[in-house]
Amino acid sequence: MSAATIAFQKPVLPEAGIVVLLAGDGAALGPLAGELDTATGGTLARAIAAAAYKGKQFAVLDLIAPAGSSLDRVLVVGLGKPAEMTEYDWTRLGGAIAGKLGEIKAEAATLVVERPDGVAIEAVQAADIALGASLRHYRFDRYKTKKKDDEANGAKGLKLSLAVEGHAAAKKAWAGRQAVADGVTIARDLVIEPPNVLSPEEFARRAKELQKLGVEVEILTEKEMKKLGMGAFLGVGQGSTRPPRLVVMRWNGGKEKDQPIAFIGKGVVFDTGGISIKPAAGMEDMKGDMAGAACVTGLMHALAARKAKANVIGAIGLVENMPDGNAQRPGDIVTSMSGQTIEIINTDAEGRLVLADVVWYVQDRFKPRFMLDLATLTGAILVALGKSHAGLFSTSDELAAQVSAAGEATGERVWRMPLGPDYDKMIDSTFADMKNTGGRYGGSITAAQFIKRFTNDVPWVHLDIAGTGMEASASEINKAWSSGWGVRLLDRMVKDNYEG
Numbered sequence: 001m002s003a004a005t006i007a008f009q010k011p012v013l014p015e016a017g018i019v020v021l022l023a024g025d026g027a028a029l030g031p032l033a034g035e036l037d038t039a040t041g042g043t044l045a046r047a048i049a050a051a052a053y054k055g056k057q058f059a060v061l062d063l064i065a066p067a068g069s070s071l072d073r074v075l076v077v078g079l080g081k082p083a084e085m086t087e088y089d090w091t092r093l094g095g096a097i098a099g100k101l102g103e104i105k106a107e108a109a110t111l112v113v114e115r116p117d118g119v120a121i122e123a124v125q126a127a128d129i130a131l132g133a134s135l136r137h138y139r140f141d142r143y144k145t146k147k148k149d150d151e152a153n154g155a156k157g158l159k160l161s162l163a164v165e166g167h168a169a170a171k172k173a174w175a176g177r178q179a180v181a182d183g184v185t186i187a188r189d190l191v192i193e194p195p196n197v198l199s200p201e202e203f204a205r206r207a208k209e210l211q212k213l214g215v216e217v218e219i220l221t222e223k224e225m226k227k228l229g230m231g232a233f234l235g236v237g238q239g240s241t242r243p244p245r246l247v248v249m250r251w252n253g254g255k256e257k258d259q260p261i262a263f264i265g266k267g268v269v270f271d272t273g274g275i276s277i278k279p280a281a282g283m284e285d286m287k288g289d290m291a292g293a294a295c296v297t298g299l300m301h302a303l304a305a306r307k308a309k310a311n312v313i314g315a316i317g318l319v320e321n322m323p324d325g326n327a328q329r330p331g332d333i334v335t336s337m338s339g340q341t342i343e344i345i346n347t348d349a350e351g352r353l354v355l356a357d358v359v360w361y362v363q364d365r366f367k368p369r370f371m372l373d374l375a376t377l378t379g380a381i382l383v384a385l386g387k388s389h390a391g392l393f394s395t396s397d398e399l400a401a402q403v404s405a406a407g408e409a410t411g412e413r414v415w416r417m418p419l420g421p422d423y424d425k426m427i428d429s430t431f432a433d434m435k436n437t438g439g440r441y442g443g444s445i446t447a448a449q450f451i452k453r454f455t456n457d458v459p460w461v462h463l464d465i466a467g468t469g470m471e472a473s474a475s476e477i478n479k480a481w482s483s484g485w486g487v488r489l490l491d492r493m494v495k496d497n498y499e500g
Helices: 031-039 043-050 087-103 123-136 149-154 167-192 200-213 222-228 231-236 283-288 291-305 351-366 380-385 397-410 421-425 443-452 487-497
Strands: 004-009 018-024 060-064 073-080 108-112 158-163 216-220 245-252 261-271 311-321 333-335 341-343 371-375 390-394 414-416 460-464
Touching: 004 123, 004 167, 018 031, 018 087, 031 043, 043 060, 043 073, 060 087, 073 087, 087 123, 087 158, 087 397, 123 158, 123 167, 158 167, 167 283, 167 291, 167 487, 200 216, 200 245, 200 261, 200 291, 200 311, 216 222, 222 231, 222 245, 222 351, 231 311, 231 333, 231 351, 245 291, 261 283, 261 291, 261 351, 291 311, 291 371, 291 487, 311 351, 351 371, 351 443, 380 390, 380 443, 390 397, 390 443, 397 414, 397 460, 397 487, 421 443, 443 460
Parallel strands: 004 158, 018 073, 018 108, 108 158, 261 311, 261 371, 371 460, 390 414
Antiparallel strands: 060 073, 216 245, 245 311, 333 341, 390 460
16 A cells, blocks of 8 residues: 655755646746746746646646756646635645656655745645645555556655645644545545455454544444344345444544434445346446445544544444345345334345444434435436435435535535435335335435435435445546545534534
């Protein structure tokens, strides 16, 4: 695994190595960049003119061994119009810079963080740049025994120093973002791990490592879940030789009497579909069907590492869905922890069964202010929204607005989908209280309606992340198969709304 090492320093130009400069619209340069241009006899200005470089957002001009300087390389990266840049744009900028440094196999570089319009860079903006660079530099190469030259170079890591006014304040702002970056890395690693390695027991063991940060971690075994009556959850794992686990993580960073908030993740470590088996093509991707649980685990790391001032519950249901002689069958009726009965129509609609019992358990035991679950739940959400947004379902307009605002700020966007009685009727069963799928139409909505029946009227949000949690779209801050989606979003939501 490779990592980026981030440092902050006073705003001075380095005498050697690689330097990265920022240019605004029209290729305008800041004071330090102007000093370098003067010192090199106008080399930068000539290169900008020769390349017709305009400083468009994230556009790069690459000068190798510029005349009149001892520098090895100068990269000029465009800001476009810095006054119009959002928080997420600053993060994307860091990712674009790290991407270019990776492309040229740089091991170290100095980034001169200044705006060409004379406005001072804020400490949080510098920290956001560092966050983007850290996220982009992520690689998962744990199982490669032979690496290509470019991969071997990347394994050495990147040392990126940000030269910025108020570098001490920027370093302080970075500390919180570094906790989040590490949480995203944890989530990405978990999603990409091969399924023969990441069993429910191994996942639980890794979650338990959060105890080092002060998180209380409790692991419930199959025997304990049977005593609790979690027939819906346990039914999913009947066909696997690897036993399920329910992991409860508690971060008590708020006031003792403060009601906790709860995040719940679907953790199907591999999903064959069970007896309703999936097609073989692409089934290897189903190692990522635990992206919701990965997000919750990464989130709990982030909250604990930055000492969040909130009381937070993280609960993940870990199970493997396999077909064998003991596997759950279509037509079976199971009894959930809530006492409600469920007719199994399709064993590949398994994630909602896990969530049914975990959601009920969390609301019953912890009495949270609200619950939010994440799950790679339905292909239908991909049909509706593609990969740019996760589907949001909620019983609370206030919570929906909080999640949406956090999504816009972090670039992990959501789109609210409907709930209602007409959709709820679609999962009524002739033989039980409900069935686990309502058919082809409105599949993501009826799945959400199913989970809603186990919330017991606690304010609730469901995020269907089937399009964002795995096989993610490439962006400036992520080129990996797993994006670690949701960690930054939910950390921001907690920070903005639930910390004193």
